[in-house]
Amino acid sequence: MRTRKQALGDRNIVGAKIEARRKAINMKQKDLLTQLQIKGIDLNASGLSKLEGQLRFVTDFELKALAEVLGMTVNELLDIEE
Numbered sequence: 001m002r003t004r005k006q007a008l009g010d011r012n013i014v015g016a017k018i019e020a021r022r023k024a025i026n027m028k029q030k031d032l033l034t035q036l037q038i039k040g041i042d043l044n045a046s047g048l049s050k051l052e053g054q055l056r057f058v059t060d061f062e063l064k065a066l067a068e069v070l071g072m073t074v075n076e077l078l079d080i081e082e
Contacts, residue, residue: 006055009055010054012057012058014063014077014078015051015052015054018051021072025071027070029045029049032069036066036069039068040061041065043062063078
């Protein structure tokens with residue numbers, strides 16, 4: 001497993017959580033990308049890597065699909081207590 005070379009960015013607050021959850025459930029990036037495509041989200045490997053590294057913005061459509069695929073709520077991803 002490769003480690004991140006760049007420091008985390010500041011373009012989203014969910015990227016690190018998405019990466020941690022994906023790794024916790026032993027899901028590879030390509031598997032996550034496949035599941036997102038099934039949900040109509042067209043994201044490539046570079047885009048996902050930038051998203052996880054907080055180097056790109058996340059759309060609301062992507063956020064909803066990511067939460068569903070990762071078995072989380074949007075509030076959990078956003079660190080909002082219900």
